[in-house]
Amino acid sequence: MTLLKVENLDFGYGRRRVGSGIGFDLAGGDVMCLLGPNGSGKTTLFKTLLGLLPCQGGRIVLDDEPVALWSRRRFARAMAYVPQTSPNSFSFSALQTVVMGRSAHIDLFSRPTTHDFAMAKGAMRALGIEALGSRPVPELSGGERQLVMIARALAQEPRILVMDEPTANLDFGNRVKVLGQIRKLADQGIAVILSTHDPDHAFQIANQVALLHEGRQVACGAPASVITAESLRLVYGIDVSIVAVSGKATQHWVCLPDSRLSSVQESL
């Protein structure tokens, strides 16, 4: 069943148009990967989806209802945002940070209750970071901080998660872990929209890919149909081969740049 419908969306800042004609459907359990080079409008599109910027045209429909007139509170119960973490933040503890995700469920004049703290801890447990509870967020590693932000979004009990480059600035191990968690959340029925710079991530966890180029949606559909040598050449201006690789337990498509990057290439 369709959860989120984005219809012919135009977006931008004030009078400046950044992109137009975006359209896709999302159901629970879908993972949609937004690909596009720097400056293609990914972040602006996210801000528009989240209602942080007004739509310049088209509409966003959630549960068969246009969201334009929804209150922030109601909207926040349906859609949560995992921003790229900024390193210079207040020294809130991880648990205090996660419990902030409950704000859309807490009465205006109240503070979080035992139930809210239980929900926050549950979200942390689901991501395996309950031990971080009392640690100040700025002292956490990049990967831990990213998981705290995801936990905060989960505490919001959303049906849709919007994640802005969740794997940016993460080391290889944390990247794999975070991607694994995203896949797990989707398997539990949450719809996920994420942006990434790595088309391989789309092959790994997404069942839908939207390719953005200069504010326009070049293609949208299953990863294998969208991520092709032609589309990547158009969008990124480089030649790649899409090849299948097999590991011990998994098999993936990966994008391999055709240009020779180094003169000391090891022969296979």
Add this chain to the structure above:
Amino acid sequence: MTSEPMSAAVPEKTAALPLIISAVLLVVVVVASFRMGRFPVTSHDVFAVVWAKISGGTASVEPVVQAVILNVRLPRVIAGILVGGALSVAGATYQGMFRNPLVSPDILGVSAGAGVGAVLGIFLGWSVLAIQGAAFLTGLAAVAGVYGLAMTMRHQERTLVLVLTGVAVATLLEAALSVMQLLADPYTQLPTITYWLMGSLNAASPEDVMVAGPAILLGLIPLWILRWRMNLLCLGDEEAQALGIQTTVFRAIFIVSATLMTAAAVAISGAHGWRGLGWVGLIIPHIARLLVGPDFTRLLPISLMLGAAFIVAMDSLARSMGVTEIPLGILTSVVGVPFFLWLLTSMRRVW
């Protein structure tokens, strides 16, 4: 990733100790403050008179001592509590909201605006109460002007624009202040103006307390009720909005509340900028944050009590240290700055 039990992270429990320490400190400072000054007063006298006042009975204390306690020292102590508490809470609010540790309560031009009103009042030979009223109103007007001006600027970086507008307008008001100081009579008006700008509680009267008290309380109530929501504004606009918060509304409520408190405090104390008492609003929130972290539900009461205790203590010293009274603003800087610098060197984190 490990299954070790979670360490004590539920805020309510760990908050108790700093809260108790601050409360005890405030009580001790207040009682000591009643005793300090020219006229000797014992702790017993203080308790007896205050208890008699509360219970409606009579205290077996000399009338002169009663008069000193109730009419001279009580207004001053209450004024100290009000000014210190208000500036610290406003400082904590502004610092959180603007996500900037350098912010003090006068960032949006309150004290520069109040200064203009007060100095104009002195210039025109008004009464003390009229001067304070003028300071209060021009302080509020300055912030209203800054806020209105910033709102007309369509800009992405709203908070930054607001702060920059505040700094710009405050600079303009400072210039006006300087002009008035230049024009003032150097023998009669100038000393009064200078003294006012240094900050002092020596003019604190029961009337001041009656006027400033309600204004400060009125500002404190929304901050207290919404104290948990304040944390969300520390995240920045977009994150807070995505969490379901109407940031524009909340920011306006917090600015109005903090400004009301600051304007009332500045009006009765002359706390002007970083030079004088305003400094309290910068350092006390840092000390409080060091004790309990950035959670505003804990930061608010601690800031309130520490700020109150600090000003009452400094005011006691100011009136008992020398032959003439030392301006409070000078003392808060001389005592507060070394302490704050020492804190900075021993602190692990500033936030």
